[in-house]
Amino acid sequence: MPKGPKGEKRPADVIGNAIKIARIATGEEEEMLTEDGKDKAAVSLGKRGGKARAEALSDKRRKDIARKAAATRWMKK
Numbered sequence: 001m002p003k004g005p006k007g008e009k010r011p012a013d014v015i016g017n018a019i020k021i022a023r024i025a026t027g028e029e030e031e032m033l034t035e036d037g038k039d040k041a042a043v044s045l046g047k048r049g050g051k052a053r054a055e056a057l058s059d060k061r062r063k064d065i066a067r068k069a070a071a072t073r074w075m076k077k
Contacts, residue, residue, distance in 0.1 A: 010016035054062070 024031055
């Protein structure tokens with residue numbers, strides 16, 4: 001899918017993209033982006049997903065993931 005200058009999703013076909021940009025320019029349609037150019041819905045889902053995963057992991061599994069990540073970081077240097 002084509003992306004706009006700030007990474008926002010745009011329609012794939014040329015005519016649909018032109019209509020969407022015209023609607024945004026005339027104020028008929030509003031872009032749903034946060035200050036950093038990310039989609040608001042994706043940001044909220046990402047926040048909820050991280051918390052849910054952290055709660056679902058056991059302490060042992062979380063430590064194993066952290067240990068593996070640290071080992072990978074040290075291998076790069």
